[in-house]
């Protein structure tokens with residue numbers, strides 16, 4: 001594994017926008033720095049421009065005039081993909097159907113003129129690393145989805161790329177396999193230490209894999225930050241709602257309290273506003289006796305999830321309120337309960353979003 | 354009536370038609386081929402008699418050359434037409450496929466207009482080189498005619514196959530460092546192999562059996578269909594023409610089977 005440990009290149013995207021010939025504005029000019037060895041996740045809903053940004057970094061798409069892509073400080077904007085030394089894993093895997101598994105993995109080395117013996121050794125190394133021993137001579141159509149994913153990754157990594165680019169590599173797999181491979185992929189990426197840019201629309205994947213996460217919305221960058229920053233201090237309603245579950249509240253603030261139909265909630269600062277947008281994560285709320293909390297509501301429904309239970313409560317704010325309670329809490333639908341929320345758990349968001 | 358016998362009953366018309374229009378005449382043809390003065394050895398004459406053998410070699414060479422050149426031209430043109438959008442593209446495709454409906458006679462006529470005694474090329478070369486270039490009535494004219502005939506057919510097949518190519522595969526190869534040439538060699542051509550075999554087979558078989566063009570260009574060309582025609586109508590040599598016909602069928606079939614088995618692995622892998 002040490003043999004393949006490298007740290008890759010740093011990447012800078014400078015004012016890269018993308019307008020397709022048909023006039024579609026897929027990406028507003030964006031600037032982004034990715035440190036050497038970092039794993040950066042591009043996260044966002046379908047059509048927000050993740051793939052477009054990845055393809056610009058790869059060299060498969062040219063940014064609009066004025067945009068620049070730099071690797072280690074060198075301008076790569078006009079360098080074609082075949083000379084950028086990037087490893088790429090496509091959503092459909094794009095494995096060569098006319099080649100065996102080991103020929104797929106060794107293709108990039110063959111193109112580089114690596115002698116057969118050295119190539120075979122490197123392929124064997126990657127076969128071991130990605131856990132696909134025994135499949136070397138199979139044709140691609142004889143592999144399962146998870147095996148294809150591993151071959152695609154092995155092929156991309158074989159060339160010792162400076163940057164690894166992955167476009168939703170797990171989306172085509174079923175949920176259980178996705179969870180397992182996510183952990184495996186995480187360990188592998190850490191071990192390789194290559195600069196990695198990972199595209200996904202699955203926030204759990206983004207949280208687990210990313211050193212930093214870029215949340216995208218309609219071709220713009222909504223927020224950049226570590227998974228914790230993104231989760232605990234979202235800067236917009238969009239980010240708050242896209243990452244995890246969130247209770248969004250619109251209400252006035254009086255003397256440092258949110259004034260809600262179900263009671264008053266302290267926010268920790270003394271302020272007055274006619275109306276604000278605030279977010280409260282479901283797991284930060286404690287369910288207590290009605291008398292011992294300033295907020296209360298009526299349980300609408302309960303879903304038991306196993307490790308916890310999710311209560312939907314009405315009458316707290318203008319919309320239904322979601323609370324994640326420990327699975328030991330005894331509660332029934334129709335019951336009135338108190339909700340205890342610490343002031344720090346209330347996050348105010350810019351109201352225009 | 355059981356389900357099974359019902360199916361058999363339905364197959365009956367097919368069996369009758371097959372027997373009446375295919376098996377019986379074929380069998381008769383095979384038998385006729387062996388009814389000449391030499392008996393069954395008449396078939397051997399296709400290979401031993403120098404004139405027949407030369408014609409046979411001519412025909413196969415011509416058909417093979419036609420197939421190869423057609424595939425090259427049609428692949429480049431088909432790939433370009435499918436991958437690029439430019440003004441006049443639709444018109445160009447329409448023009449390229451226009452000769453689809455032409456019978457061999459019309460193709461022959463076109464070749465004469467182009468390279469015949471009063472042809473365009475002759476006029477032009479006469480003015481430029483002071484020498485009249487006429488090749489319509491030679492094997493080159495025939496070759497040109499066959500190209501004209503098969504390119505439209507093959508282009509359409511190739512265009513359909515190119516449309517189905519996975520662009521992701523090409524991008525993947527490029528990301529691994531493959532030059533445009535290497536991408537063609539390692540990804541595109543293998544993926545098009547089934548289309549090459551299918552359309553190449555049609556081009557080859559058509560060129561082996563084409564008669565109209567050869568007949569129109571007539572002079573000094575010996576290809577199998579012409580030979581069969583002369584043996585049949587002029588020499589009234591039924592057994593020889595029957596033997597030649599059977600030979601034409603078998604040789605075409607054999608070469609196609611050979612091509613298919615050669616490309617078989619590629620086709621299976623790309624499938």
Ligand SMILES: Nc1ncnc2c1ncn2[C@@H]1O[C@H](COP(=O)(O)OP(=O)(O)OP(=O)(O)O)[C@@H](O)[C@H]1O
Pocket residue numbers: 020021022024025026044045046047048049050051052053201
């Ligand atoms: N070649 C193209 N021509 C025109 N518009 C395009 C092209 N490719 C993408 N788009 C558009 O650009 C926008 C962004 O596309 P992109 O593929 O980057 O989204 P994405 O975030 O990767 O979405 P998904 O999660 O569905 O893959 C979309 O509106 C899409 O329709």
Ligand SMILES: [Mg+2]
Pocket residue numbers: 050051052167
């Ligand atoms: Mg995408």
